[in-house]
Amino acid sequence: MASPSPALTHGRVLRIALPIMAANLTVPILGAVDTAVVGQMGQAAPIGAVGVGAIILSAVYWIFGFLRMGTTGLAAQAQGQGDHAEVAALLTRALAIGLAGGVLVIALQGLVVWGGFALSPATPEVEALAGSYMRIRIWSAPAAIALYGLTGWLIAQERTRAVLVLQLWMNGLNVGLDLWFVMGLGWGVQGVAFATFLAEYSGLFLGLWLARGAFAQPAWRDWGRVFDALRLRHMAVVNTDILIRSALLQGIFVSFLLVGARFGDVTLAANQVLLQFLHITGYGMDGFAFAAEALVGQAYGAGRVAQLRQSALMASFWGAVVACLMALGFWALGPWLIDLMTTAPEVRAAARAYMPWMVGAPVMMLGLVMFDGIFIGATRSADMRNMMAVAAVIYALAVAVLIAPLQNHGLWLALHISFLARGLTLAWRYPALERAAARAAAQAQA
Numbered sequence: 001m002a003s004p005s006p007a008l009t010h011g012r013v014l015r016i017a018l019p020i021m022a023a024n025l026t027v028p029i030l031g032a033v034d035t036a037v038v039g040q041m042g043q044a045a046p047i048g049a050v051g052v053g054a055i056i057l058s059a060v061y062w063i064f065g066f067l068r069m070g071t072t073g074l075a076a077q078a079q080g081q082g083d084h085a086e087v088a089a090l091l092t093r094a095l096a097i098g099l100a101g102g103v104l105v106i107a108l109q110g111l112v113v114w115g116g117f118a119l120s121p122a123t124p125e126v127e128a129l130a131g132s133y134m135r136i137r138i139w140s141a142p143a144a145i146a147l148y149g150l151t152g153w154l155i156a157q158e159r160t161r162a163v164l165v166l167q168l169w170m171n172g173l174n175v176g177l178d179l180w181f182v183m184g185l186g187w188g189v190q191g192v193a194f195a196t197f198l199a200e201y202s203g204l205f206l207g208l209w210l211a212r213g214a215f216a217q218p219a220w221r222d223w224g225r226v227f228d229a230l231r232l233r234h235m236a237v238v239n240t241d242i243l244i245r246s247a248l249l250q251g252i253f254v255s256f257l258l259v260g261a262r263f264g265d266v267t268l269a270a271n272q273v274l275l276q277f278l279h280i281t282g283y284g285m286d287g288f289a290f291a292a293e294a295l296v297g298q299a300y301g302a303g304r305v306a307q308l309r310q311s312a313l314m315a316s317f318w319g320a321v322v323a324c325l326m327a328l329g330f331w332a333l334g335p336w337l338i339d340l341m342t343t344a345p346e347v348r349a350a351a352r353a354y355m356p357w358m359v360g361a362p363v364m365m366l367g368l369v370m371f372d373g374i375f376i377g378a379t380r381s382a383d384m385r386n387m388m389a390v391a392a393v394i395y396a397l398a399v400a401v402l403i404a405p406l407q408n409h410g411l412w413l414a415l416h417i418s419f420l421a422r423g424l425t426l427a428w429r430y431p432a433l434e435r436a437a438a439r440a441a442a443q444a445q446a
Contacts, residue, residue: 017287049129056116071152076297085219094149102142136193170203241381270350289373296377303441367423
């Protein structure tokens with residue numbers, strides 16, 4: 001039986017989206033503090049070690065990023081169906097998968113460290129310090145990965161203020177411990193690792209407290225339901241599709257950097273600076289994509305096709321507003337932001353030459369970001385996987401055709417074409433999503 005649906009208003013969309021946008025602001029701040037505190041040691045190696053170690057572990061944890069998206073879609077649909085027992089069981093299921101994934105990462109830590117340095121070699125001093133950092137921080141992998149599922153579950157319940165509280169707590173504690181361990185106690189790189197270790201476990205415990213309502217439902221420990229083969233299989237299919245989609249996306253960006261390296265160190269550095277604008281765009285629009293995930297998922301689960309469409313349109317409207325504001329902001333402040341990120345005159349000049357691509361990026365990314373949220377909410381992960389594959393092929397063809405005549409401008413054009421391809425192909429598949437929702441509703445009423 002579908003649960004009663006609160007009125008779908010712009011205020012409701014904003015209440016979901018704005019806390020996520022605020023939470024996202026804390027992410028780059030933490031990275032800056034990590035770098036700044038080890039920078040006070042007056043040596044280059046500790047800075048490089050923290051950077052390399054964090055990148056390697058982030059890449060490993062990213063493999064489990066599907067858990068956040070898959071949990072949001074499934075939990076939102078269960079919420080829309082009024083299946084509170086399944087909502088509670090999904091939280092346990094997601095936490096179990098996250099904890100198991102973390103234990104696996106710990107068990108393979110030797111391979112993780114070796115593989116990371118094989119792909120990203122550094123000086124012996126940096127590798128030694130980075131290895132020390134990773135061998136401490138990797139023990140919080142169960143907490144870090146379980147938090148993906150917990151965060152997805154909270155978003156599905158429209159509890160993004162809880163997500164904001166969680167991020168503020170974890171990142172605030174991390175910053176405080178950074179300052180104490182590194183600058184107060186002189187623990188150096190190991191202090192940064194211990195700070196993150198403690199912050200991530202404290203975040204998991206706080207998240208469990210924030211989700212304590214689910215544990216009032218006996219179903220959270222109904223092991224027959226939690227580990228039901230059919231439900232686990234469905235979750236595995238959804239998450240595998242999302243993993244493949246994310247791997248293809250990562251492949252596009254890795255190839256972008258590798259192809260850009262052909263044009264020399266200055267162009268490579270300029271591209272790296274400009275990619276930060278894409279990260280800013282993603283952080284800015286994520287809140288409305290998450291709103292679409294929760295609202296579309298609930299409407300899909302309840303079999304309310306009209307509400308599904310309204311949810312998609314309303315979240316996308318605000319996504320479009322933010323995209324236009326960011327495009328204007330990049331146009332007005334782009335040169336200043338470039339100067340803030342690099343002091344090298346030649347890199348500044350090169351980045352400015354390609355800045356128009358950044359002004360257009362928020363609008364070009366609007367469709368793909370919002371449709372990602374819509375399709376995640378409906379758990380149409382196969383469509384996401386397939387359309388991502390189409391966009392990857394289109395990107396590869398565009399690179400092959402455009403690089404020779406346009407050089408680095410051709411590379412940026414190819415990336416924008418891939419953005420447009422993802423948005424348009426998902427738009428093409430959207431009617432099938434509504435038809436599937438209508439069929440599911442008809443079957444539920446039969």
